[in-house]
Amino acid sequence: MPRDDQPDFFTDANSPQASVAAPAGEGVRGTQPLAARMRPRTLAEIAGQEHLTKPDGLLARLISSNRFGSLVFYGPPGCGKTSFAEVIARVTGSRFMRVNAVMSNVGELREILGAARRRPSEPTLLFIDELHRFNKSQQDLLLPDVEEGHIRLIGATTHNPGFYVNPPLLSRSHLFRLEPLAPAAVASVLARALADAERGLGASGCTAEEAVMLDLAGLCEGDMRRALNALEVIVAGLPPGATITTAELELFARERRIRYDADEDEHYDTISAFIKSCRGSDPDAALYWLVKMLAGGEDPRFIARRLVILASEDVGLADALALPLAVAAHHACEFVGLPEAEYALAHATLHIACAPKSNSVTLGLAAAKHALNSQPVQSVPMPMRDKGGKANKLLGHGKGYLNAHDYPENIAPQSALEKSLTLFTPKTAGIEAKLAERLARWREMRARALKS
Numbered sequence: 001m002p003r004d005d006q007p008d009f010f011t012d013a014n015s016p017q018a019s020v021a022a023p024a025g026e027g028v029r030g031t032q033p034l035a036a037r038m039r040p041r042t043l044a045e046i047a048g049q050e051h052l053t054k055p056d057g058l059l060a061r062l063i064s065s066n067r068f069g070s071l072v073f074y075g076p077p078g079c080g081k082t083s084f085a086e087v088i089a090r091v092t093g094s095r096f097m098r099v100n101a102v103m104s105n106v107g108e109l110r111e112i113l114g115a116a117r118r119r120p121s122e123p124t125l126l127f128i129d130e131l132h133r134f135n136k137s138q139q140d141l142l143l144p145d146v147e148e149g150h151i152r153l154i155g156a157t158t159h160n161p162g163f164y165v166n167p168p169l170l171s172r173s174h175l176f177r178l179e180p181l182a183p184a185a186v187a188s189v190l191a192r193a194l195a196d197a198e199r200g201l202g203a204s205g206c207t208a209e210e211a212v213m214l215d216l217a218g219l220c221e222g223d224m225r226r227a228l229n230a231l232e233v234i235v236a237g238l239p240p241g242a243t244i245t246t247a248e249l250e251l252f253a254r255e256r257r258i259r260y261d262a263d264e265d266e267h268y269d270t271i272s273a274f275i276k277s278c279r280g281s282d283p284d285a286a287l288y289w290l291v292k293m294l295a296g297g298e299d300p301r302f303i304a305r306r307l308v309i310l311a312s313e314d315v316g317l318a319d320a321l322a323l324p325l326a327v328a329a330h331h332a333c334e335f336v337g338l339p340e341a342e343y344a345l346a347h348a349t350l351h352i353a354c355a356p357k358s359n360s361v362t363l364g365l366a367a368a369k370h371a372l373n374s375q376p377v378q379s380v381p382m383p384m385r386d387k388g389g390k391a392n393k394l395l396g397h398g399k400g401y402l403n404a405h406d407y408p409e410n411i412a413p414q415s416a417l418e419k420s421l422t423l424f425t426p427k428t429a430g431i432e433a434k435l436a437e438r439l440a441r442w443r444e445m446r447a448r449a450l451k452s
Contacts, residue, residue: 003181017117035225035228042416048179049181049222051179069174070146070152070174071153072156072161072170072173072175072176073085073155073156074157075158077223077225077226078222078227079180079224080178080181080228081129081156081178082127084178085156086127089125095116095124097151101133109141113141117150127154127156128154129156140166158351171360181222192325193228194206194207201232204241219253219388270292270293271293275310277289281357283349286352287350290303290345290349300333307326311348314359314362315357316358317430318356318427318429318431321351328348332344344389352442358426363425387401413450415448
């Protein structure tokens with residue numbers, strides 16, 4: 001139940017008890033961090049997500065009509081997922097229940113769902129923060145009440161819902177993706193918080209130039225909560241009426257941490273960008289994503305393994321040095337270790353990004369697999385079989401074999417397949433261009449020899 005010092009509509013984030021959602025900033029302001037006090041109260045106050053907040057957009061129409069089912073908000077930390085949930089609860093006058101999937105359990109869920117069934121006249125909006133932390137059984141527990149309309153679920157997750165939210169639950173929800181906030185959007189909220197005497201830091205009298213707010217916003221990588229909390233810490237360390245300068249940002253900048261979740265979305269997205277940068281011959285982008293992964297704590301051996309794959313998959317015979325160089329970089333990670341192994345990884349990355357590209361190895365391998373799976377498996381021709389051992393000789397293995405060294409350019413008038421196939425077609429990039437000419441000549445020589 002609400003405490004004596006709270007209005008009846010305040011919701012305790014750690015309690016399954018709740019009523020109509022609290023307006024942002026109301027409650028025990030003295031103990032709330034700035035990010036909580038400055039939380040948006042209307043859809044128009046949500047910054048940087050204009051693709052969702054525009055009046056004629058789908059989400060705005062769903063909220064204004066109050067005719068929506070379950071919603072899932074997907075995006076990085078501090079981009080506004082919780083703010084959307086609280087605004088929706090306020091606008092629709094819903095009974096707002098909030099749980100955190102890390103701290104919640106099945107017993108608490110059953111209590112909340114049971115209470116919602118007993119109060120059908122009061123629409124219950126259940127907000128589950130970090131929905132991806134719920135296991136399959138916990139998510140399945142929500143399904144009957146979602147389908148019956150006893151609750152309207154709003155889930156917030158920083159992880160790809162396609163991987164972490166059960167398909168039945170996801171299929172019953174509207175999915176909205178939130179983007180990292182642009183520095184300008186974050187800076188505008190920081191300036192408003194600095195001037196707001198009611199909910200923000202206006203009582204401190206501190207000021208800051210727009211450029212300083214933009215710098216602070218840039219350091220926070222689109223995370224509004226992090227930016228507001230950083231501003232609060234900076235102001236707390238200054239005398240009243242002081243001006244915030246770049247000098248006050250230096251400590252925060254030195255302690256900056258790159259947002260990079262190993263084995264999660266950021267891991268897969270960043271390595272994807274790294275691979276595509278190398279494949280697309282963009283050494284600047286490739287170096288940037290390499291350094292981001294290393295700064296985020298990525299295993300250097302994982303990066304080296306991807307370089308080994310890239311060397312064959314995307315460079316191939318156009319630059320035959322790429323593969324041994326990538327293997328050497330992998331060996332350096334084991335032999336030297338970080339931080340010095342960064343040089344070897346950067347060396348291999350730049351070589352592969354700047355190398356001529358050919359996927360003829362990839363295409364040739366795929367063609368060979370297709371031929372093997374789609375056609376009858378060919379037997380090894382008798383001349384090509386192993387003739388070792390008396391039994392093999394009696395069976396005629398190896399009989400009629402023509403040694404390639406006995407013929408011009410090592411091209412014998414003999415095929416190593418029962419039925420000839422063309423699986424490998426070199427391209428014209430790098431040294432593969434000369435290989436293409438050579439192979440075309442050899443194929444012509446062999447065809448003439450076989451005819452004669």
